[in-house]
Amino acid sequence: MRNTFEKRLKERLSKEFQRFDKFIQIQMGTAEKTDCAREAFLEFRRRTHRADIASLPTMRRWFGIGTFHKPTREHVIHMCFALDLSEEQAQEYLKKGLSEPGFQVNNYQELIFLYGIVNHYTYEECLSMMRQFEQNFDREFTYSNHAATQQINQKFEQVKLYPRDEFLLWMADHADWFKGYSRTTLDYLIQYRKIILTAARKEQEERLYCMLEEIGFYQWLAKHPAQSESRESIRYYLRRKNTKGYHISEHMKENVLEPVQVVYQEKDTNISIIREIYEVAKNKQGGQPRQYGKTGQIRRVSNKYLSDLFSIPFQRERAGWVLSAVRNLERIPAEMACPPEINEKAEQYFHLMRPFSTVGEALERLYHEKKEQKRRCIVIQRSDILPLILHAAQFCYRMEITDKRYDAKEARTYFEQFANAALTACNMAPISRTYELDTALLTCFQPEEMYGYPDVLEVLGKE
Structure with missing residues (x-):
């Protein structure tokens, strides 16, 4: 039975899956051409008026020229501006192209980007709006702890055509909503x-x-x-x-x-x-791979990564304080003594060996922490949540059937419905066999028994 599972899994994962290079080739209308990757890249450069989103070698890899490398979320958002995409198209680039959530409206940066997409602003104009909004970080405020995503979405529909200054004023009045992550x-x-x-x-x-x-x-x-x-x-x-x-x-x-x-x-x-x-x-x-398969969606994660994932509220709170502290300290001469309230908060967030003596010393550390917090403030992805959904759905299914016999089709349907309810609420693409991870998880429901995510990793680790 185990050998049958291994064989079926490898067979189903041997086909081509949705990956960003395949997605962008379709968007550029070159998927059917012989040299589709190169043609897509040239068409992209033409449509974006040769915008410098990244270095040329990096951008070529996004299209699968040479070796493939998935673009970052920030690069894809920049790409949406360069291509002058609509709101719907931009959401598709994130959800279908990257297999990540759509625009995170709880994140003030992504909400401003979304506003910019709707109103055909440039990427640079949106960065300027962010700097203007960040002036609110001069004052401390408490982030809302409840899930405000639906509320923000509803309000955004009402204010998304506001003039720039009115929109920023609306954001400033509701700054506590933008905690930077999806509570849902x-x-x-x-x-x-x-x-x-x-x-x-x-x-x-x-x-x-x-x-x-x-x-x-x-x-x-x-x-x-x-x-x-x-x-x-x-x-x-x-x-x-x-x-x-x-x-x-x-x-x-x-x-x-x-x-x-x-x-x-x-x-x-x-x-x-x-x-x-x-x-x-x-x-x-x-060996010691973190990623398996062709797309990078099937992977093992470290304890540190999970720690960052479950501590997102703390990471975002700390990032907000760092930004506020930097803005306030930059107004003070570097040789001045570091304000005691900065040392107090820095000790709370970073467990300092000793207090900062000067403003210059504090800024040097906080500039470093600002970069570090950007890395640690991750966006929860489909590939983060789906392995957990599989395990939870299988447990709940077993609890429900009790004395009934296991039925593979019934269990697989249960998992799909279980997963899609969460994915829809999280603004993520539903289960689809066009994704490598989804295909692997659906293969876990074999006629004789259910297999888990560790079984998938074990099979792929043998290759």
Whole structure:
């Protein structure tokens, strides 16, 4: 059965999938031509009046000339301006071309870009608008903690044709809305995280019960009413070399302690998600790749990446403070003493070894942190959320069918509906076999049983 899954997965992933170079070739009308990549690039250069979005070698790679390299989100947004795309077309470039969410209206930069697209402003004019809006960062304000995406979208429809200054005034009046990330998407991510950890704990509880039964722990517990089933009592029991003549091997002790860590874990950690979703035996990883397949959508992630993903609110809050601090400090001579309120906040956010002595010293560190925060303030992508959706959907499906037999078609439909509800709410493209990741996840529903994301990584790691 496992061999059949491997064979089907490799067969289905052997075809061409939606990738940005294929997408842009279609948009440029050259997909059917012999030298489609080069022709698309030349047409793109003609339509954009040879705009310098990036270096020529970099832009060529976006079109699949030589080696393919996916453009960044910022580059694609710049591209939308250079091509003078409509709002609908620009959303398509992000959602279908990049396989990322559409414009993040909670992010003031992307909302201004969207406003610029609607009103046919230039990319540079939008950057100027951002600098004007950032003057609001001279004052501190508290970001709204509730999901405001729908509210912003509704209001944007009413104000998107406002003159520039009126639009910026409207944004300034609602600055607390622009926290820089989609609360809806983050809430879905947290919801799936809870489901996955609940499933993992339930599975490990059952496993632990069977092993404790095998080594006589419950018999011992019945004879010692002062003891209760806990991490401490299990460890105490395992430390006993012999129990009524029953020897517990070191191997069995290790096996018991493994689920104990999960079952009695006081705080949910990202390590648990890594273990459930992304962990593959080192000898089955195919070396140490982070990405598998042809498009980069199928990948393993690090604990650090997950940490940044789930701490987006903190990262955005810190980024906002850094911008505010920089703007205020730039007005003060570099040799002046650093204001105490800056040191206080910097210690809170960065755990300084010592306070800044001068404004110049503080600015040097904050300029570095400004660049670092840009890297850490990531946008949640389809490829981040879909592996978690698969695991959560499979667990929920198993809980629903209980005594019924597994049905591959029914389970696959359940997953698609489960996923599409979230993807639509998160302004992401729905499940489609044109995407490599989606095809891999749909292949997990085999006639005989369901497979998970780690199985996909393991199969592709062998190649």
